Amino acid sequence: MATRAKKPPAPAKCPDCDGKGETAETVRVGARKGRATDDRQAALCLTCLGTGQPPD
Ligand SMILES: [Zn+2]
Numbered sequence: 001m002a003t004r005a006k007k008p009p010a011p012a013k014c015p016d017c018d019g020k021g022e023t024a025e026t027v028r029v030g031a032r033k034g035r036a037t038d039d040r041q042a043a044l045c046l047t048c049l050g051t052g053q054p055p056d
Contacts, residue, residue, distance in 0.1 A: 012054055013052055014045060014047050014048035014052055014054045015054060016045055016047040017048060020045070020052055021044070021048060021050040021051060022043060022045050023042070023044075024040045024041070024042055025041055025042075026039075026040055027040060027041055
């Protein structure tokens with residue numbers, strides 16, 4: 001019987017920002033249509049508050 005190797009535990013990282021602590025948000029203009037522009041702005045990840053680690 002082969003011993004099944006255990007996968008090493010994945011390092012904990014925030015799923016929203018992938019551990020980067022910030023997210024790139026598409027800048028949208030226009031109140032109604034919310035047209036997306038090519039501009040992106042880095043925003044602090046609100047899930048982990050910039051730590052890059054998932055909240056408990
Ligand atoms: Zn995050």
